[in-house]
Amino acid sequence: MxxxxxxxxxxxxxxxxxxxxxxxxxxxxxxxxxKLEQQRVTLESDLVSSGLQLPPRFFSFVAIAVVFIICAIGFRLTFKTSKSRNQDPSTIATGTIGVEPASIHEAEQTGISKQLNDYKNPHNKIEKSQLATVFIETPWGLGSGFFIDSDCRIITNRHVVDFDPEKIKELEYQVELLDKMIERDESAVIKAEKLLEQISDPNLRADMNHRLGIARQKIAGMKEQYHTLKKKLDQVKFGPASTVYEIYLYDESKYTVYQAEVSQLYDLALLRLDQENCPCLESRSTESLPVGLKVFTIGNPMGLSHTVTSGIISGERMHENIRYIQTDAPINPGNSGGPLIDEDGYVLGINTMVLDRAKGIGFALPIETALEEFGIKP
Known part of the structure; x- marks a missing residue:
C-alpha cells in the first residue's frame, strides 16, 4: 500500500x-x-452579525467541541457519586459473581492496597478488580491501565503514553476555533448591550437582560475551556509533557510518573508507581479460551473513570503474526490499556483497539504477551 x-x-x-x-x-x-472544518463553515454562516439571537445550533456546536476536546487531550470528567462506598453492586455487573475473588492478589493490607480498600469495600470480584485499574492522563490524551503486581507496576498500551506529533496541529486548530467563537459572541453581546440602551419598554428590557445573562454565562464557559485547552497545548509544545503521566486511582488520588518502558514489538507499555503494596490482577492462560465466555472491560471511556462493560469472547485473530483476542465487549476511547477480565476477575488481555466503522468488534492483546515482553512472572 x-x-x-x-x-x-x-x-x-x-x-x-x-x-x-x-x-x-x-x-x-x-x-x-x-468534520471540524465543516462545522466551522456551518458556524460562520449561522452566527448573526449583531444582536443576541444566537442560533440553537451554535450551542450544540459548543457542546460538540467540548466533547472533542475532552477526548483529544484528556480533560478529566469524573462522577464521584458513582463511586460511593455504598454503591449497589448490581450497577457494576450482573450475573452470579462471587464475593471472595481468587483473582486479585491479596497483598498485605498496607500502602495503596489498604488505602483503596478503606475507601471502597468491594461487594464482588468485578468491583475488586476496579481497585486494581487506573486512569492515565497525559496532555495529549487519556487511557487506562492496571496493576499487574504488588510492586505497583502498571500495564497499558504504548499509544496511551507515546506522544503523537500530529496532536499539536489538532490542538492548535481547537484553540484557534474556540478563540474565534469567543470573539464573535463577545462582539454580539456588546452590540446587544448598545441596543438595550435604546429600549424603554420594561418587559422587553427584562427579557433582553435575561438573554444577555445567559450569553455571558456561555461565553464564560467557553473561556474556561479555552484556557484549559491552551494550557494543555503549551505543555505539549513547550514543556516536558512527553515524560509526564498522571495516574488516578479509584479513590481519585493522583500520582505522577515520569518514565515509561515501551515495547518495540507490541502496542504495550509499562509504568511504575513509586508506592508499595498495590492491589493487582492475577492472570489466567488464554491458550484455549472458549468462544462465548463472558468477559468484562474496565476503563475510562470518554473520561468516565472506572466504567465496567461486558461482552463475550468472539474468537481470536492473527494480524502481522501477532495474536489478538476478539471480543464484543465495548472498547471506547479512553478504554485503551485497560484489562479484559473474566467473571472471576482474572485478567485475560489488554484492551487495545476496535475495528473501525463496526460495532461489537474489539481486540485485546493476550496477557501472556505483556508478561513475556516485560519479563513479569505470572
Missing part, C-alpha cells in the same frame, strides 16, 4: 516504515479535521 502522508510504498498496512505514522490514526485525524 501507499502511505497517505509520505507516499512510501510498502506491503504492511499498520504503520509506515518510512515516516512512522499509524495509518488508522492518521485516517481518523483527517476525518476529524474535515
Amino acid at each position: 501507499k502511505c497517505p502522508k509520505c507516499g512510501h510504498e510498502q506491503s504492511a498496512d499498520i504503520e509506515c516504515e518510512s515516516c512512522g505514522i499509524i495509518f488508522e490514526k492518521f485516517r481518523k485525524l483527517q476525518e476529524k479535521q474535515l
